[in-house]
Amino acid sequence: MKSKINDFSKDFLTNFATNRKYRGLHHISLILFVLGFILTDTKKNYTGNWDIYVNAAMFNYFVGIIYLNMYVLVPKLLFRERAALYLFAMAGVTLGTYFFFLSVEYSILRPYELIHRPFNIPDMMVNLLGFCFIFTVFIGPSTFFKLLQQWMRDTNRIHELEKATIESELEQLKKQVNPHFLFNTLNNVNVLTQTDPERASQVLTRLSDLIRFQLYDSVKEQIFLNADIHFLTDYLNLEKIRRDNFEFSISTKGDIANQLIPPLLFIPFVENAAKYSLDSENKSYIYLSFEVERSILYFVCINSKPDKKIKPKKSGGLGLANVKRRLELIYNEKYTLDIKEDENTYQVNLCLIL
Amino acid sequence: MNCIVIDDEPLAREGMGLLVKKIKGLNLLASLNSANAAAKFMDTESVDLVFLDIQMPGTNGYRICQKQYQENTLVIFHNSLCRNML
Numbered sequence: 001m002k003s004k005i006n007d008f009s010k011d012f013l014t015n016f017a018t019n020r021k022y023r024g025l026h027h028i029s030l031i032l033f034v035l036g037f038i039l040t041d042t043k044k045n046y047t048g049n050w051d052i053y054v055n056a057a058m059f060n061y062f063v064g065i066i067y068l069n070m071y072v073l074v075p076k077l078l079f080r081e082r083a084a085l086y087l088f089a090m091a092g093v094t095l096g097t098y099f100f101f102l103s104v105e106y107s108i109l110r111p112y113e114l115i116h117r118p119f120n121i122p123d124m125m126v127n128l129l130g131f132c133f134i135f136t137v138f139i140g141p142s143t144f145f146k147l148l149q150q151w152m153r154d155t156n157r158i159h160e161l162e163k164a165t166i167e168s169e170l171e172q173l174k175k176q177v178n179p180h181f182l183f184n185t186l187n188n189v190n191v192l193t194q195t196d197p198e199r200a201s202q203v204l205t206r207l208s209d210l211i212r213f214q215l216y217d218s219v220k221e222q223i224f225l226n227a228d229i230h231f232l233t234d235y236l237n238l239e240k241i242r243r244d245n246f247e248f249s250i251s252t253k254g255d256i257a258n259q260l261i262p263p264l265l266f267i268p269f270v271e272n273a274a275k276y277s278l279d280s281e282n283k284s285y286i287y288l289s290f291e292v293e294r295s296i297l298y299f300v301c302i303n304s305k306p307d308k309k310i311k312p313k314k315s316g317g318l319g320l321a322n323v324k325r326r327l328e329l330i331y332n333e334k335y336t337l338d339i340k341e342d343e344n345t346y347q348v349n350l351c352l353i354l
Numbered sequence: 355m356n357c358i359v360i361d362d363e364p365l366a367r368e369g370m371g372l373l374v375k376k377i378k379g380l381n382l383l384a385s386l387n388s389a390n391a392a393a394k395f396m397d398t399e400s401v402d403l404v405f406l407d408i409q410m411p412g413t414n415g416y417r418i419c420q421k422q423y424q425e426n427t428l429v430i431f432h433n434s435l436c437r438n439m440l
Contacts, residue, residue: 195368242363281387281390
């Protein structure tokens with residue numbers, strides 16, 4: 001599960017645009033693009049070698065402008081929510097460039113008669129529009145590329161963050177098993193060592209199985225259903241030692257042995273059942289049933305309710321909220337949870353599509 | 355001194371019973387698993403000292419305590435988590 005975080009599925013283009021190892025290629029393709037644009041204009045506008053000089057100057061100028069846009073204006077203005085300022089800066093740079101070119105043309109090229117083009121006003125106006133257009137052709141895609149790259153990286157990061165959060169949340173949810181139970185059982189063993197050492201040893205074995213399961217198996221992504229049932233049996237056996245007039249049964253049906261399930265999925269229900277069936281004066285019971293049929297797992301947990309009703313505490317029910325959250329995270333839509341309650345019994349029906 | 359132990363957990367009762375037996379002068383009359391059973395017991399027997407678990411399902415331990423004050427019975431509260439501090 002953890003390795004999947006980095007394997008966020010990307011197609012070739014997304015990968016090319018966002019991965020930093022292709023940076024060199026980005027720059028080369030940009031320079032080729034500008035070069036191609038300038039070289040396609042094969043008209044002879046200037047005398048002698050001046051076509052080459054002017055084109056070289058234009059090339060440097062445009063590349064400079066594009067990098068200024070991509071590494072200064074876009075990150076410092078556009079990404080920092082100063083879009084208006086960015087547009088102003090862009091307009092400023094465009095006009096500035098235009099008048100710079102114009103002044104070069106009229107102060108150097110024309111006085112020295114290096115240019116063929118005759119001078120007229122309408123031509124100048126058309127020139128300005130054309131110039132703006134060319135400028136947009138260079139600046140637009142570079143800005144667009146930067147935005148796209150940023151957006152793709154952000155989405156990717158948000159996605160990874162969500163996944164990591166969900167995973168750590170899952171880890172946390174798994175670990176919420178009652179410490180009160182542990183201390184109580186230890187106290188009981190303490191008594192048993194004096195009265196019934198053999199039974200004390202049995203209880204300790206069960207307890208060690210139980211803790212081993214919680215510490216090691218529950219960290220795995222999936223475990224065998226058998227192991228989970230074994231864990232529940234240990235838990236209920238330990239519960240039985242703590243209580244008078246308590247009985248439980250666990251029944252299984254179908255192909256239980258080969259099923260893989262997420263760990264500690266059922267224990268919150270069983271813990272709840274143990275907690276709310278507590279009755280020192282009358283008989284209490286918990287019946288569990290696991291049935292696998294056509295890769296659907298039916299889990300039923302029935303418990304008795306005491307004569308004197310325990311008032312539901314507000315702090316209680318955390319286990320149940322947790323398990324609902326886990327079911328949503330793991331099974332999404334592929335589960336149903338149904339809780340029935342009457343005067344004397346409480347019944348949980350959980351259905352999982354394996 | 356006649357005493358009883360009230361605890362909902364069988365092994366906790368047993369453990370408390372063992373501790374009580376170690377102390378000379380204490381006579382353990384009964385171990386009971388609920389406040390109600392204890393109340394019934396105390397209707398007929400005179401009890402000087404009660405070891406009472408405060409965390410029990412059903413009738414609250416405090417309620418039985420009120421009744422015992424009238425009879426000048428001593429009550430020692432405990433819960434299973436610090437039982438050994440008795």
